[in-house]
Amino acid sequence: MINMISRLGQSVIYNCEQAGYLTLFLLRALGRMFSWPIKLGPIIKQLHFIGAKSTFVIVTASLTIGLVLGLQLYYELNKFGAVDRLGTVVALSMIREMGPVVTALMVIGRAGSAMCAEVGIMRTDEQLDALECMAIDPYRFLMVPKFWATIISLPLLVAISDVVGILGGYVAGVWIFDVPSGAYFYGMYSSVDWVDINMGLVKSFVFGLIIVWISTGKGFLLHLDREGSYGAEGVSRITTQAVVLASISVLVADYLISAFMI
Amino acid sequence: MRQLKVEFYVGLFVIAGIAALAYMAVKMGDLNLFEQDNSYQVVGRFTSVSGLKDGASVELSGVKLGKVTSIIYDTERQEAVVTMQVPNTVKLSTDSIASVRTSGIIGDKYIKVTPGGEEDFMQEGDEFEQTESALDIEELISKFVFSTGDDK
Numbered sequence: 001m002i003n004m005i006s007r008l009g010q011s012v013i014y015n016c017e018q019a020g021y022l023t024l025f026l027l028r029a030l031g032r033m034f035s036w037p038i039k040l041g042p043i044i045k046q047l048h049f050i051g052a053k054s055t056f057v058i059v060t061a062s063l064t065i066g067l068v069l070g071l072q073l074y075y076e077l078n079k080f081g082a083v084d085r086l087g088t089v090v091a092l093s094m095i096r097e098m099g100p101v102v103t104a105l106m107v108i109g110r111a112g113s114a115m116c117a118e119v120g121i122m123r124t125d126e127q128l129d130a131l132e133c134m135a136i137d138p139y140r141f142l143m144v145p146k147f148w149a150t151i152i153s154l155p156l157l158v159a160i161s162d163v164v165g166i167l168g169g170y171v172a173g174v175w176i177f178d179v180p181s182g183a184y185f186y187g188m189y190s191s192v193d194w195v196d197i198n199m200g201l202v203k204s205f206v207f208g209l210i211i212v213w214i215s216t217g218k219g220f221l222l223h224l225d226r227e228g229s230y231g232a233e234g235v236s237r238i239t240t241q242a243v244v245l246a247s248i249s250v251l252v253a254d255y256l257i258s259a260f261m262i
Numbered sequence: 263m264r265q266l267k268v269e270f271y272v273g274l275f276v277i278a279g280i281a282a283l284a285y286m287a288v289k290m291g292d293l294n295l296f297e298q299d300n301s302y303q304v305v306g307r308f309t310s311v312s313g314l315k316d317g318a319s320v321e322l323s324g325v326k327l328g329k330v331t332s333i334i335y336d337t338e339r340q341e342a343v344v345t346m347q348v349p350n351t352v353k354l355s356t357d358s359i360a361s362v363r364t365s366g367i368i369g370d371k372y373i374k375v376t377p378g379g380e381e382d383f384m385q386e387g388d389e390f391e392q393t394e395s396a397l398d399i400e401e402l403i404s405k406f407v408f409s410t411g412d413d414k
Binding site: 044045047048051052053055091095153155156157159160162163188189190191192193194196197 | 268276283
């Protein structure tokens with residue numbers, strides 16, 4: 001009995017500790033982000049990896065989601081004779097919800113896991129300690145380019161995803177079901193406001209921060225993991241944890257931002 | 263060469279992203295960065311504008327030409343004051359009528375402007391002489407139901 005209670009206490013203490021370390025990690029990284037000079041070369045390299053190389057996946061995902069939205073909503077709207085509203089519904093759901101969330105989940109899967117594994121392996125190989133021995137700040141050297149690149153590329157990816165999703169809805173609605181093309185676009189232009197686009201932008205910034213924070217932070221703090229930390233097994237476990245935690249945080253943050261900004 | 267390729271893809275990605283953002287901001291967000299001051303504002307006073315929102319369209323002959331920029335309540339005269347933005351190319355005669363209408367049964371509210379016959383045109387800040395308020399379907403139905411009940 002006492003054993004069980006102390007195990008509960010242990011895990012609470014452990015989780016609080018981890019949350020604390022992660023927060024400290026975030027604050028340190030954010031502090032370093034604005035310290036001059038900011039090296040452009042590494043940021044461009046990371047932009048290529050996180051942003052440019054994700055474009056294909058995100059275009060494909062958004063196109064299919066737009067197609068499916070168009071397809072599903074057409075039948076429902078048809079029941080009310082409100083097919084003219086197809087553009088509005090597809091555009092609003094892409095811009096407010098689907099675009100940011102799908103992009104974030106894809107980036108977590110593609111880039112977040114890779115970043116976590118990369119930093120985690122650096123930790124197990126003691127490369128991070130080596131950097132510190134050489135008086136090179138690992139935050140500035142490794143984290144800052146990743147932070148900048150993710151925070152810059154997420155809004156751009158979300159914008160691409162929104163536009164491609166709307167095109168997908170157009171293909172499904174106008175080409176397949178003969179919804180008037182003018183109705184599709186006019187409905188969209190007249191009812192999507194700056195507020196909606198702004199919400200999508202805020203979401204994409206926050207998601208970008210969450211993604212890069214959790215994936216690099218988890219890798220960076222690998223040595224503090226309680227279930228024995230070094231080696232390939234530790235890296236694989238921490239990567240899984242980072243992906244799951246980042247995805248759930250993104251979804252929870254999505255709900256919270258929607259609730260606050262509506 | 264390899265470095266150049268990376269930079270090229272990043273540049274392409276950034277251009278695509280910014281183009282998509284700009285498209286959404288300008289086309290859907292009605293963000294007018296370049297074309298300003300080629301429109302003027304006119305004011306309409308209504309007893310009820312129930313359902314009308316900021317940014318609702320102002321239509322002439324069914325064509326969207328302007329938009330509603332602000333809706334406030336005048337506490338002294340107890341009326342809703344709606345400010346509308348209309349492009350300079352559109353001339354409204356001083357006896358035009360502004361009415362709040364609904365597109366379809368469940369559609370958005372918009373302002374319909376019926377042109378008048380006067381030779382003079384409205385200037386910046388002018389008020390519509392005649393306005394028609396929003397039609398409240400519930401009120402109409404209740405009037406109809408209760409009045410027929412009284413007759414019997």
